[in-house]
Ligand SMILES: Nc1nc2c(ncn2[C@@H]2O[C@H](COP(=O)(O)OP(=O)(O)OP(=O)(O)O)[C@@H](O)[C@H]2O)c(=O)[nH]1
């Protein structure tokens with residue numbers, strides 16, 4: 001079958017492959033869960049809501065199935081054109097997947113944001129939906145039990161038949177493998193969709209830009225996280241290097257929305273930007289497996305979250 005294993009016989013369960021997307025409000029733990037399932041960081045995460053800005057596909061390879069996990073931006077009430085674009089992306093994804101995983105954090109009561117998403121999901125009849133309770137390491141068993149009941153009730157109220165309700169902890173590695181076991185049989189029979197070993201279909205430049213943005217998000221306060229965008233302008237192997245000592249030159253721009261934000265991101269005497277560079281360089285080197293020289297520049301793209309032209313330039 002599909003040239004994978006000549007020893008596999010017709011009596012074995014057929015191979016399955018397909019798409020599952022994680023939805024939920026910002027900060028619910030979707031990207032962390034995606035990374036835990038893939039076993040590698042394919043999506044950046046932060047304690048800031050609205051970290052993910054585009055769908056990221058993470059690929060889980062198993063002998064019986066290939067799960068393509070589609071991590072989506074948190075769905076929220078949009079305040080900017082960027083917010084609207086992100087919500088559109090999420091809705092388009094729902095229509096294209098075989099399974100929907102609705103992520104609800106264990107440590108927060110179901111709120112209007114969750115209800116809104118559940119209401120939308122109720123309208124998608126034919127796709128199986130798994131309710132995933134995330135961050136179970138943060139609560140005691142009583143709180144978890146109450147959350148499971150609340151989710152059951154939410155389903156009944158809105159006429160959603162949950163295919164499963166699964167508590168997981170991506171950070172504590174609890175029941176993450178079980179979640180994959182539950183999703184796999186819901187996928188259609190199919191040969192693998194991606195080559196063995198591919199963990200994501202993100203282009204390298206995008207992964208690199210995201211790692212820089214992740215480092216830049218750390219420790220900035222309030223509105224600034226939403227204002228940051230990163231674009232990798234160039235990635236080129238340094239010329240005249242000995243074959244055993246390669247160096248990759250990466251030039252990237254960190255965009256902010258207003259000149260007044262420049263000082264915050266650069267920090268006193270450039271200290272913050274330097275730290276962002278050092279932190280992200282480590283991750284980038286691990287990702288690409290080569291030493292990197294990272295050249296970061298801070299630029300102002302005025303009010304880019306609201307400006308269609310700027311959004312296009314920044315890849316939205
Ligand atoms: N304790 C604990 N924290 C978690 C767990 N999963 C995620 N988190 C934390 O929750 C925060 C948000 O996680 P993300 O994975 O970025 O959340 P997200 O749903 O992708 O958020 P958006 O991309 O903004 O929609 C981060 O600080 C994570 O470290 C978990 O299982 N346990």
Ligand SMILES: [Mg+2]
Nearest residue numbers: 030031051052
């Ligand atoms: Mg995310």
